[in-house]
Amino acid sequence: MIYDGPELARCTANYAALSPVSILKRVERVHPELPAQIHGRIRRNWGEVTTRCKRLASALTKRGIGKGDTVALIAPNIPEALECALAVPMTGAVLNANNVRLDAATIGYILKHGEAKVLLVDSEFSAMAADAVVQSGHDLLIVDIEDSEGPGGERIGALTYDQLLSEGDEEFPYTLPDDEWNALALNYTSGTTGRPKGVVYSHRGAWTNAVNNVVTWEMPHHPVYLWTLPLFHCNGWCFPWTVTLLAGTHVFLRAPRAGAIYDAFADHGVTHLCGAPIIMSMIAGASEAEKRAFDQKIRMMTAAAPPPPPVIAAMEAMGISVTHVYGLTEVYGPAVVCAEKPGWTDLPLSERVRLKSRQGVAYELEEDVLVLDPETGTPVPWDGETQGEIVFRGNIVMKGYLKQPDATVEAFRGGWFWSGDIGVHHPDGYVEIRDRAKDIIISGGENISSIEVENALYTHSAVAQVAVVAMPDQKWGEVPCAFVELAEGATVAEDDLLQHARERLAGFQRPKKIVFGELPKTTTGKIRKHELRAWIKAEVAAG
Secondary structure (H helix, E strand, O other), X not given: OHHHOHHHOOOOOOOOOOOHHHHHHHHHHHOOOOEEEEEOOEEEXXXXXXXXXXXXXXXXXXXXXXXXXXXXXXXXXXXXXXXXXXHHHHHOOEEEEEOOOOOHHHHHHHHHHOOEEEEEEEHHHHHHHHHHHHHHOOOOEEEEEOOOOOOOOOOOOOEEHHHHHHOOXXXXXXXXXXXXXXXXXEEEEOOOOOOOEEEEEEHHHHHHHHHHHHHHHOOXXXXXXXXXXXXXXXXXXXHHHHHHHOOOEEEEOOOOOHHHHHHHHHHHOOOEEEEOHHHHHHHHOOOOOOOOOOOOOEEEEEOOOOOOHHHHHHHHHOOXXXXXXXXXXXXXXXXXXXXXXXXXXXXXHHHHHHHHOOOEEEXXXXXXXXXXXXXOOOEOOOOOOOOEEEEEEOOOOOOEEOOOHHHHHHHOHHHOEEEEEEEEEOOOOOEEEEEEOOOEEEEOOEEEEHHHHHHHHHOOOOEEEEEXXXXXXXXXXXXXXXXXXXXXXXXXXXXXXHHHHHOOOOHHHOOOEEEEOOOOEOOOOOEOHHHHHHHHHHHHHHO
């Protein structure tokens, strides 16, 4: 072929690995004077932030951290969490940002399974982290992050974050990975088993979804982005790199609160934010004392359960446009968007909300999203009725599950990533979820494994069988509800069983209601969870 000659070969002049590292390099060169971080009293421009990132990368490298090493992080939405997302990829290492709500045993497992060599931890979570390190049985360097805007806490590390930065060189070179398929991040998801799965992201995938966010959301240069979505959740849906790419301003909140959100709207001119529907409810339901006026138009991206119609109406009335998205940790966060078509804004609110509550269509840079028959692997009819499993294919699908080859092969069967979510395809091409085959409960944007909750309740001597399903909740979207069949002759009060759960599960994982009675089963003894969901639905309808 005439196009295979040596004169057309790939070389350093015409090929570079796709990586978020290039994003930071460009913003330092072009916009060093623009604001980058706002956190309480902290104000830094992009020149200052890139210097800190290069110092962090340099210091980690001097301590032996390099390609394929895992750097773990336990921190809320603070500048240091952003700096880790930008700096760790420069070293070739892999960032493992962890959910601060998890218990010590789970974090301990993650540290061991991910073979972390460094743990950076905000001092608010030092007690839990210290316990987790002991339980991991893993020897690693601990670095204390002392946030000036935080509540403080005991130091457990060998040095502080600022001391680590002082060891680094601000002239540390930007180094792209030798292969864009190299691992960049490790994110743990509850999945369908008691043990969390380690989802591995690549440099190529992270770069692709960072650009995807710009295109899908039509983001302008220099947005002012408010961090209400946890930075540890799917690496903040890749927005650490998106906002940096656009030389925007990152506004941080350690924890989302209505008053603080309105202060950010009014004081900093926030233009964009992301979060679960609970954040929308928090904004729409704020008290008059918490609310403040703001002039700018704001765009909010929300995932998890469809936003309630009254909440969407309230948000739009105050000048906040809502975009509904859908995804999973395995696809870098959202990879499906309810793309708004021309003319939707002219529709009655009820119809507009119905359309917006659907999950939607593939992101522009995701290759494809379909609903397939899980038995035949063929697409279901686009009739809005025939159910199948939602599948993904493209550059924003994970590399795979760390140390779990069988689970990876199963997830990728037939050349697709099978989400485990049951949905339909509407005639206009939009996908809508109808059920979750994997029984994942999404509460306030957090994934909860029903099996993990069931296993915790099974440890009580009075419990013979248990099934956990989602129950609608006005605040959190949905919460766990446990159906318990007691052992013969056993008795236990609901409060006692809830206390048992408190001792074994993180707060967001605990069941909010327990229903006692014989569980419906198939002839083979399998619990009929669909009947339990139907019971809950009837109870809700009955008030």
